[in-house]
Amino acid sequence: xxxxxxxxxxxxxxxxxxxxxxxxxxxxxxxxxxxxxxxxxxxxxxxxxxxxxxxxxxxxxxxxxxxxxxxxxxxxxxxxxxxxxxxxxxxxxxxxxxxxxxxxxxxxxxxxxxxxxxxxxxxxxxxxxxxxxxxxxxxxxxxxxxxxxxxxxxxxxxxxxxxxxxxxxxxxxxxxxxxxxxxxxxxxxxxxxxxxxxxxxxxxxxxxxxxxxxxxxxxxxxxxxxxxxxxxxxxxxxxxxxxxxxxxxxxxxxxxxxxxxxxxxxxxxxxxxxxxxxxxxxxxxxxxxxxxxxxxxxxxxxxxxxxxxxxxxxxxxxxxxxxxxxxxxxxxxxxxxxxxxxxxxxxxxxxxxxxxxxxxxxxxxxxxxxxxxxxxxxxxxxxxxxxxxxxxxxxxxxxxxxxxxxxxxxxxxxxxxxxxxxxxxxxxxxxxxxxxxxxxxxxxxxxxxxxxxxxxxxxxxxxxxxxxxxxxxxxxxxxxxxxxxxxxxxxxxxxxxxxxxxxxxxxxxxxxxxxxxxxxxxxxxxxxxxxxxxxxxxxxxxxxxxxxxxxxxxxxxxxxxxxxxxxxxxxxxxxxxxxxxxxxxxxxxxxxxxxxxxxxxxxxxxxxxxxxxxxxxxxxxxxxxxxxxxxxxxxxxxxxxxxxxxxxxxxxxxxxxxxxxxxxxxxxxxxxxxxxxxxxxxxxxxxxxxxxxxxxxxxxxxxxxxxxxxxxxxxxxxxxxxxxxxxxxxxxxxxxxxxxxxxxxxxxxxxxx
Numbered sequence: 063x064x065x066x067x068x069x070x071x072x073x074x075x076x077x078x079x080x081x082x083x084x085x086x087x088x089x090x091x092x093x094x095x096x097x098x099x100x101x102x103x104x105x106x107x108x109x110x111x112x113x114x115x116x117x118x119x120x121x122x123x124x125x126x127x128x129x130x131x132x133x134x135x136x137x138x139x140x141x142x143x144x145x146x147x148x149x150x151x152x153x154x155x156x157x158x159x160x161x162x163x164x165x166x167x168x169x170x171x172x173x174x175x176x177x178x179x180x181x182x183x184x185x186x187x188x189x190x191x192x193x194x195x196x197x198x199x200x201x202x203x204x205x206x207x208x209x210x211x212x213x214x215x216x217x218x219x220x221x222x223x224x225x226x227x228x229x230x231x232x233x234x235x236x237x238x239x240x241x242x243x244x245x246x247x248x249x250x251x252x253x254x255x256x257x258x259x260x261x262x263x264x265x266x267x268x269x270x271x272x273x274x275x276x277x278x279x280x281x282x283x284x285x286x287x288x289x290x291x292x293x294x295x296x297x298x299x300x301x302x303x304x305x306x307x308x309x310x311x312x313x314x315x316x317x318x319x320x321x322x323x324x325x326x327x328x329x330x331x332x333x334x335x336x337x338x339x340x341x342x343x344x345x346x347x348x349x350x351x352x353x354x355x356x357x358x359x360x361x362x363x364x365x366x367x368x369x370x371x372x373x374x375x376x377x378x379x380x381x382x383x384x385x386x387x388x389x390x391x392x393x394x395x396x397x398x399x400x401x402x403x404x405x406x407x408x409x410x411x412x413x414x415x416x417x418x419x420x421x422x423x424x425x426x427x428x429x430x431x432x433x434x435x436x437x438x439x440x441x442x443x444x445x446x447x448x449x450x451x452x453x454x455x456x457x458x459x460x461x462x463x464x465x466x467x468x469x470x471x472x473x474x475x476x477x478x479x480x481x482x483x484x485x486x487x488x489x490x491x492x493x494x495x496x497x498x499x500x501x502x503x504x505x506x507x508x509x510x511x512x513x514x515x516x517x518x519x520x521x522x523x524x525x526x527x528x529x530x531x532x533x534x535x536x537x538x539x540x541x542x543x544x545x546x547x548x549x550x551x552x553x554x555x556x557x558x559x560x561x562x563x564x565x566x567x568x569x570x571x572x573x574x575x576x577x578x579x580x581x582x583x584x585x586x587x588x589x590x591x592x593x594x595x596x597x598x599x600x601x602x603x604x605x606x607x608x609x610x611x612x613x614x615x616x617x618x619x620x621x622x623x624x625x626x627x628x629x630x631x632x633x634x635x636x637x638x639x640x641x642x643x644x645x646x647x648x649x650x651x652x653x654x655x656x657x658x659x660x661x662x663x664x665x666x667x668x669x670x671x672x673x674x675x676x677x678x679x680x681x682x683x684x685x686x687x688x689x690x691x692x693x694x695x696x697x698x699x700x701x702x703x704x705x706x707x708x709x710x711x712x713x714x715x716x717x718x719x720x721x722x723x724x725x726x727x728x729x730x731x732x733x734x735x736x737x738x739x740x741x742x743x744x745x746x747x748x749x750x751x752x753x754x755x756x757x758x759x760x761x762x763x764x765x766x767x768x769x770x771x772x773x774x775x776x777x778x779x780x781x782x783x784x785x786x787x788x789x790x791x792x793x794x795x796x797x798x799x800x801x802x803x804x805x806x807x808x809x810x811x812x813x814x815x
Contacts, residue, residue: 129678129711130670131727132167132230134622134631136584139536139574140233140247141620141633141666143167147226147254152723152758155179155774155808156267156275157301159216160198160228160251161186166705167230168666169684171698171731173786175361175800176305177271178776178808180312181342182217182377184800185786188232188246189635189662190688190699195594197241197248201334203385204241205251206405206456206481212242212595217314218340218379218407221299223265223277224318226254232635232666233616234592236572237522237538240460240477244570245594245614253334256295256322257281262815267301269774269808275301292323306803307345309362309372314340328391336383343372344411347788347798349418358782358801362417366493369414369421369445374492377411395466402459409452412492414445420793421446424491424499433505434497445492446499448509454483470528473538476521486511512550514598519543524572532578540570544595544611566611568593582624590616596643610656612641630669637662642690657741660696662688676712680727681705694741695734698786700749702732719762728753736787736797745797750783752776752802758810772810780805 131153132143145163154163157179165172165186173185186193194213198205200220207214229250231239241248260283267275277299285292295318302313316338323331345361352360362372385403392398415421424432424441432441458479465472487509490496498507524538547563572590579585592614600609620633639660668682683704688696707727715722729752736745755775760768781802788798 129709130629131680133629133668133670136578136622136624137576138622139576139586140231140235140588140618141635143230145228150222150225152772153725153756154222155776156222156810157273158222160249161216163222164228164230164249166727166729168668168682169232169686169703171700171703173800175803176307176310176345177303177803177806179217180271180303180305181344182215185698187698189664189686190696191246192698195243196246197243199241199248200251201253201385202401202460203403206407206454215379215407218381219338219383220251220336221316223299224253224297225251227252233588233618234572234590236536236574237524237540238473238475240520240522242518243594245592245612253320254295256293256320257283258293259283263812265812267808267810270806271306272304273808275299290324295320307359307361309343309364309370310345311343311372312340330389332387334385338381340379342377344375344377346417347800349791349796349798352419353801359804367443367445370417370419374412374414374445374447375417377409380408382406397464399462404455404457406455412447412449412496414447414492416792418791418793418796418798420791420796430501433500433503434491434494436503441491444494447490447492448487449490449496450487452485454481456481471526474523479518481516483514512548515547517545534576536574538572542570542593543567546598548598566595568611585621587619588616592616609643610641612639612643614639627672632667634665635663658691660688660690676710678709680707680709690741692741694738694743697735697738700732700734704730717762721760723758725756745787747784747786750781750785750802752781753778768814770812774808776806777802777804
């Protein structure tokens with residue numbers, strides 16, 4: 063077909079822009095100018111040579127960059143940490159989820175009390191902003207979070223083996239960064255591309271806490287025939303573990319399929335499917351009294367008459383994630399990308415009333431009768447709990463268009479998503495086959511039962527102006543429109559009918575610049591607004607009140623330096639958090655209101671320096687200050703974070719073609735407060751350190767085939783500090799805590815055949 067001229071074809075561009083106003087959407091199309099900042103969520107190429115690393119569209123020249131666990135990019139317009147595929151595959155346990163991996167980046171914290179990737183997320187923050195306040199994307203598609211508070215479930219979707227890279231953006235990004243929570247930045251996960259050659263990759267991991275993981279990846283290579291350069295990747299994995307905490311367990315199965323089909327010279331079709339099922343006996347935190355009585359790793363037990371019995375606290379997660387994406391290059395700088403997707407999350411489970419053992423079991427007395435399915439029943443030390451169901455599915459589309467002109471690059475597009483969600487929670491007697499119970503003949507066993515819908519539309523337009531070859535100034539505007547609708551017979555314990563909806567609209571401008579001072583040195587600055595939809599619980603409060611979305615004003619400056627022996631970056635940030643949403647108790651009623659503002663500010667640095675002979679030093683650090691206007695600290699926001707350690711990466715150590723990769727890294731998390739209820743702090747958490755060791759060896763065999771052997775030791779020094787506040791006990795409000803998991807030892811073996 064004839065090539066289009068982007069600069070002169072005004073009619074074509076106008077028609078394309080009209081199309082963008084339709085309810086469709088996207089995340090990313092790779093930019094054609096390698097000197098421009100990018101937020102590309104498209105798949106990375108296969109692992110690059112040591113001298114030139116590529117991660118999610120960011121380029122890192124030099125051996126120091128290839129060896130670094132995480133680093134910035136010369137083209138970034140906001141503080142960015144990129145983690146390459148080789149580091150993910152060789153330096154972290156294979157069971158890890160993305161939250162375990164990004165905890166080593168500046169200002170990041172993750173709470174994983176059951177071992178690496180062996181449970182759902184229990185607490186993750188970046189700069190003190192919680193994981194409900196930044197988006198997580200996989201190949202450009204937003205990872206579904208619970209519609210109630212937009213919280214993703216990292217252990218219910220993708221496995222580390224299928225990742226080719228991760229980019230952590232500590233800022234709202236330009237206007238083209240779409241997502242429900244651009245409030246605190248985003249985490250971009252990119253999947254592996256199918257190999258161009260046929261190969262089979264069996265792999266396995268065995269280790270502490272009864273961990274067993276098996277997997278097989280198969281690549282067809284170029285299929286040939288009518289499919290030409292089409293290629294397919296299939297990866298299937300199963301793992302199980304009893305977890306670092308007593309009474310817990312985790313069993314997980316995952317299937318990932320990706321197909322890439324070039325169509326002619328200008329079009330690429332990409333399709334992917336991810337299916338996952340996880341069954342866990344889930345901890346909910348432990349009071350200090352039980353920790354002192356039963357040990358630092360106590361969580362659940364094996365007593366069927368106890369509310370801490372593991373099988374009574376069981377979650378079953380089933381998810382699916384599918385997309386199909388079409389990229390077309392019209393030539394002369396005009397490109398278009400459209401990505402349609404659907405994602406789903408199905409959650410079934412039971413939970414006891416109080417795993418802290420401060421609430422008594424159910425026993426019939428002269429003053430208390432229990433009704434099971436409406437019939438009075440004598441109970442004797444029976445275990446109370448709840449059965450729940452949460453089913454949601456999202457449908458969406460992401461459309462992007464980029465157009466190179468003589469002045470810079472125009473980017474425009476839109477994202478649309480509709481998400482339906484059904485939830486219920488029922489009081490049950492767990493020792494009586496989960497039969498529903500009430501305390502009166504006419505009462506309802508439901509704690510809540512409702513349906514909600516979350517609809518989002520985000521059109522955007524931005525222009526990356528290049529007044530000089532070294533300077534890029536990006537001006538953008540994104541418009542976010544979010545509608546929540548709630549309908550159901552029972553909402554929480556209010557026992558009232560609900561038919562509520564609200565639409566939140568916000569214009570989000572941004573301005574970003576990147577100046578290339580020299581070949582290996584750049585400076586950047588950003589000013590942008592962020593936006594976060596109010597949580598669903600503002601609707602099922604006892605008193606319905608108008609609550610506005612939370613927003614942020616973000617201001618950041620930084621610099622990045624890349625050299626063959628040194629990779630370094632530093633930044634300063636200031637974030638003004640407005641319309642903080644808080645719950646207030648008025649007698650027996652609950653009221654949600656916007657209560658004031660908070661300020662987040664800090665400094666972040668990161669560097670990797672080669673020492674020679676394969677050795678390198680890595681370090682990052684941050685000083686973070688997150689406070690409300692009255693001086694109280696934001697909860698679960700560490701005052702500092704830091705990582706320091708030694709790296710080694712050298713080829714031809716013992717055999718021609720072999721390679722040894724070694725890392726010893728210590729992560730420091732500074733002091734924090736557990737809660738900030740009423741803007742008052744309680745439950746201090748002291749600072750703690752975790753030292754991790756990794757050794758990886760590539761053994762060459764015939765015809766370029768390799769066998770890889772690895773070992774990771776997590777928490778080498780067996781630090782068992784308290785690492786976070788979990789919740790308040792249901793019985794007496796006593797604080798529940800998370801404890802650092804004990805030392806873990808994991809062995810890996812993989813082959814390419």
